[in-house]
Amino acid sequence: QPAAAPEQGGKLPADFAWGTATAAYQIEGGWNADGRGPSLWDYFSHRYPNNVNGGKNVTYDFKTGLGGGSDYLEHNADEADLSYYYWKNDIDLIKKLGAPSYRFSMSWTRLFPDGHARRAADGKWNVNPKGLKYYDSLVNALIEADITPFVTMVHWDLPMNLHSEYGGWLGYQMQDDFKNYAHFLFEHFGDRVKHWITFNEPWVSCFLGFQINSKAPWRYGPPNNATEDPLSGPSYEIGPTQYTPESKVLPANRPQQPLEALWCSHNLLNAHAKAQQVYRTHFAAQNALVGLTVDGEMSVPWQEPNTTAEQLASNTHYADLANIFRISWYADPLVYGDYPPEIKERVGSDMPVFTEEQKALLKGSVDFLGWNAYTGHWAEQARSANGSYIPPSTTKSYATAQVDIWHDNCRGRDASYNCLPPRIGAQGGSSWLIKYPKAIRVGLNWLWNRYSGNIPHGLYITENGASQPNAKVAAPNDTVTADFWAALGENPADYLYGPDEIESEFNVTSLVDDTFRQKFFADYLEQVRLTVTVDGIPLKGYFAWSLMDNFEWEDGYTTRFGMSYVNFTDPERVRHPKGTFSAVSSWFAANKAYGSKAPIPTIASPS
Numbered sequence: 001q002p003a004a005a006p007e008q009g010g011k012l013p014a015d016f017a018w019g020t021a022t023a024a025y026q027i028e029g030g031w032n033a034d035g036r037g038p039s040l041w042d043y044f045s046h047r048y049p050n051n052v053n054g055g056k057n058v059t060y061d062f063k064t065g066l067g068g069g070s071d072y073l074e075h076n077a078d079e080a081d082l083s084y085y086y087w088k089n090d091i092d093l094i095k096k097l098g099a100p101s102y103r104f105s106m107s108w109t110r111l112f113p114d115g116h117a118r119r120a121a122d123g124k125w126n127v128n129p130k131g132l133k134y135y136d137s138l139v140n141a142l143i144e145a146d147i148t149p150f151v152t153m154v155h156w157d158l159p160m161n162l163h164s165e166y167g168g169w170l171g172y173q174m175q176d177d178f179k180n181y182a183h184f185l186f187e188h189f190g191d192r193v194k195h196w197i198t199f200n201e202p203w204v205s206c207f208l209g210f211q212i213n214s215k216a217p218w219r220y221g222p223p224n225n226a227t228e229d230p231l232s233g234p235s236y237e238i239g240p241t242q243y244t245p246e247s248k249v250l251p252a253n254r255p256q257q258p259l260e261a262l263w264c265s266h267n268l269l270n271a272h273a274k275a276q277q278v279y280r281t282h283f284a285a286q287n288a289l290v291g292l293t294v295d296g297e298m299s300v301p302w303q304e305p306n307t308t309a310e311q312l313a314s315n316t317h318y319a320d321l322a323n324i325f326r327i328s329w330y331a332d333p334l335v336y337g338d339y340p341p342e343i344k345e346r347v348g349s350d351m352p353v354f355t356e357e358q359k360a361l362l363k364g365s366v367d368f369l370g371w372n373a374y375t376g377h378w379a380e381q382a383r384s385a386n387g388s389y390i391p392p393s394t395t396k397s398y399a400t401a402q403v404d405i406w407h408d409n410c411r412g413r414d415a416s417y418n419c420l421p422p423r424i425g426a427q428g429g430s431s432w433l434i435k436y437p438k439a440i441r442v443g444l445n446w447l448w449n450r451y452s453g454n455i456p457h458g459l460y461i462t463e464n465g466a467s468q469p470n471a472k473v474a475a476p477n478d479t480v481t482a483d484f485w486a487a488l489g490e491n492p493a494d495y496l497y498g499p500d501e502i503e504s505e506f507n508v509t510s511l512v513d514d515t516f517r518q519k520f521f522a523d524y525l526e527q528v529r530l531t532v533t534v535d536g537i538p539l540k541g542y543f544a545w546s547l548m549d550n551f552e553w554e555d556g557y558t559t560r561f562g563m564s565y566v567n568f569t570d571p572e573r574v575r576h577p578k579g580t581f582s583a584v585s586s587w588f589a590a591n592k593a594y595g596s597k598a599p600i601p602t603i604a605s606p607s
């Protein structure tokens with residue numbers, strides 16, 4: 001079979017925004033410094049340290065980040081990269097990269113320790129002055145360095161006090177508490193910040209926090225110690241008013257919990273719409289863009305050489321459904337003012353309903369849409385353990401809808417099951433991360449196909465990146481032959497990592513000389529270039545995750561996504577650029593059109 005002619009395209013446009021991304025809780029440290037209040041992550045990682053990375057007894061070798069050493073790290077981000085103290089080093093690093101933009105998040109509780117932003121009679125806000133000084137210094141220094149700030153308002157670190165008062169996202173009160181916080185941010189930083197992202201990955205906050213139970217607030221209790229129950233502990237009670245005024249329901253018992261993720265999403269979407277309304281009413285003259293970032297996996301119809309047209313059509317239908325449940329659950333209301341018809345039809349009366357007033361506020365409430373692109377999955381109709389297809393359910397509820405839409409690629413299946421479809425690409429260093437560069441192109445096309453013309457300022461990749469696989473990650477055991485990949489026009493060498501290759505790639509040096517990650521970025525960035533220059537999708541910017549190794553949520557410090565290496569026992573947390581750092585910098589120098597200004601400074605070799 002002849003190889004397809006290479007697609008050419010050209011360079012990314014001169015105004016294409018690129019840079020790296022970070023999040024406050026993952027890098028700042030200084031968790032209680034200068035009056036900062038606790039967020040969900042501070043509270044739950046302290047109270048239930050077993051929630052993060054398997055618990056207190058796990059020790060590491062710090063040089064490699066692997067288990068089995070004799071070192072021990074607290075499983076929280078009390079210190080992390082100490083960016084609260086060493087933020088100037090972060091800016092130097094971004095300058096060295098030559099990136100024109102930087103995406104970071106502000107910690108709500110550093111500004112308003114109890115979460116309530118209020119204005120006194122004299123017009124003054126009850127803001128924590130030292131927290132404010134931190135972000136003023138950061139924003140001002142970025143602007144001085146000619147780096148455009150993209151600011152995320154909430155990257156999962158909700159004020160713990162709001163969770164105690166009314167269940168955080170379960171309470172309709174969150175809508176106004178967030179609106180007030182956003183009002184303050186617009187008012188204070190609006191002269192300098194022109195790109196706002198209200199929320200990072202609502203699906204993760206709501207579904208992982210309130211249903212799948214892998215992230216704060218771990219609503220079903222600590223996963224590694226079932227005897228501890230955050231719902232009945234002495235220092236943590238959810239307040240009496242939950243859900244929305246319409247639902248009037250207090251979830252006193254567990255059976256009602258499966259719908260909490262839906263109500264979390266509902267309140268969060270309304271909160272976004274209210275913040276955008278505040279912006280357009282009071283601050284439009286500042287000329288900023290207000291968007292939101294959705295997450296993270298793209299489902300692709302399962303296809304093999306002998307897939308029939310009929311089967312492919314069915315697989316495409318299920319891939320679409322999976323993407324609608326993951327992405328359009330949020331993007332449809334923000335763009336079109338209501339939940340997708342495909343979801344409402346399947347979830348039936350379990351689905352929260354927007355009032356007409358809420359619909360009007362939601363419609364057109366994103367100026368741009370951010371997407372965190374990491375991974376892809378084959379999708380098809382759900383199958384049972386013996387491999388036969390499960391017919392769509394006839395009852396309409398959230399529980400049955402979940403079964404109907406669920407696709408698989410061996411994840412979550414019984415190990416004895418002979419896995420088909422095989423995984424879509426090489427396993428990265430996080431269980432959920434499978435390298436599939438085309439996901440980014442397929443996904444951006446999918447998004448623009450559904451929303452084109454209704455998102456005035458286009459799309460941004462607000463995160464893309466990889467954790468380097470290490471010896472802890474099993475090599476793929478799927479039987480995927482070279483013929484299989486060749487028929488799909490793929491090179492198996494790009495996908496298959498045998499155990500030997502992983503072992504030899506992973507040694508201490510590879511933490512800095514990170515070949516897997518370099519290849520990952522090269523392959524995804526090529527797809528970004530084709531998406532913009534061949535497909536004509538209005539992708540306006542791209543942010544690599546992440547500037548440096550940091551606290552990787554429930555994986556603690558064992559999983560590294562950084563383009564710079566950080567030793568977390570080093571009191572100064574020196575940032576050492578990895579191979580990826582210069583590779584990404586050079587890629588943009590070669591593939592983006594620049595004006596007269598020299599884009600890329602010389603990058604010192606890693607120390």
Ligand code: PNW
Pocket residue numbers: 023026200201204295296297372374375432463545552553561
């Ligand atoms: C992102 N998925 O989350 C977060 O925004 C970052 O804070 C985090 O460090 C980074 O990914 C790496 O984990 C994701 O299931 C969560 O595809 C889930 C997915 C992707 C990204």
